[in-house]
Amino acid sequence: KNVSIYKAQASALEAHAAPNCKVLVVANPANTNALILKEFAPSIPERNVTCLTRLDHNRALGQISERLNVQVSDVKNVIIWGNHSSTQYPDVNHATVKTSSGEKPVCELVADDAWLNGEFITTVQQRGAAIIKARKLSSALSAASSACDHIRDWVLGTPEGTFVSMGVYSDGSYGVPAGLIYSFPVTCSGGEWKIVQGLPIDEFSRKKMDATAQELSEEKALAYSCLE
Numbered sequence: 001k002n003v004s005i006y007k008a009q010a011s012a013l014e015a016h017a018a019p020n021c022k023v024l025v026v027a028n029p030a031n032t033n034a035l036i037l038k039e040f041a042p043s044i045p046e047r048n049v050t051c052l053t054r055l056d057h058n059r060a061l062g063q064i065s066e067r068l069n070v071q072v073s074d075v076k077n078v079i080i081w082g083n084h085s086s087t088q089y090p091d092v093n094h095a096t097v098k099t100s101s102g103e104k105p106v107c108e109l110v111a112d113d114a115w116l117n118g119e120f121i122t123t124v125q126q127r128g129a130a131i132i133k134a135r136k137l138s139s140a141l142s143a144a145s146s147a148c149d150h151i152r153d154w155v156l157g158t159p160e161g162t163f164v165s166m167g168v169y170s171d172g173s174y175g176v177p178a179g180l181i182y183s184f185p186v187t188c189s190g191g192e193w194k195i196v197q198g199l200p201i202d203e204f205s206r207k208k209m210d211a212t213a214q215e216l217s218e219e220k221a222l223a224y225s226c227l228e
């Protein structure tokens, strides 16, 4: 059903939208809906079609700020890799906290790998489901607020030294198959996003990044099979 909805939305954009419009897909499955939209709106450049993983990014910042008892605005550079689903990989290996003695790595300050590699990841992965369970409705204000964050940073740029997570069309960076909409760390400037390059990826992260890519490949195949 989503495939036909996003095919129709794409056709409407193709017919009526400015070719330089920016598209943020929120509705789930967000990454694959964005991929279908990109496919059926060929006049809109693929770099103008994105999906929302900023809510997951903000949740990860929130978990770290609570754990360390610091302001959420002092935490930065967490990464959400992959799908906006429970296979996403929230990664704090490159995240830092502003302290009175300068910026410190989150891993060093938390100093609890079992929590970072376990409960932290599952809490962020399952936050959407936990909210639905509690409210019988999905996240509303936090989702809307993160959509504003996504668009604001895309249009106005990310602060120097800060990256954010966005679901964007993969160019094969970090060994992620090209042709998926995958959440990467990005910086934005002049209305364009750019995938942050050259971050070291350890074996634990590699496995988690591959698992969420695998799920996206399967979703893509399923979506395309609905088009036949």
Ligand SMILES: NC(=O)C1=CN([C@@H]2O[C@H](COP(=O)(O)OP(=O)(O)OC[C@H]3O[C@@H](n4cnc5c(N)ncnc54)[C@H](O)[C@@H]3O)[C@@H](O)[C@H]2O)C=CC1
Binding pocket: 005, 025, 026, 027, 028, 029, 030, 052, 053, 055, 056, 084, 137, 138, 139, 140, 143
């Ligand atoms: N990417 C993210 O971080 C998040 C994604 N979501 C997703 O956003 C979507 C919306 O969530 P809610 O607003 O809570 O759901 P909702 O059920 O309150 O609203 C969905 C709306 O879509 C409309 N709709 C249904 N079929 C349509 C069609 N063919 N064309 C146009 N409109 C149609 C319905 O009338 C309804 O108003 C869901 O898919 C949800 O899973 C929600 C929160 C966060």
Ligand SMILES: O=C([O-])CC(=O)C(=O)O
Binding pocket: 028, 055, 127, 128, 129, 131, 132, 138, 139, 143
């Ligand atoms: O599944 C949903 O509708 C909720 C969701 O995406 C989220 O809160 O991250």
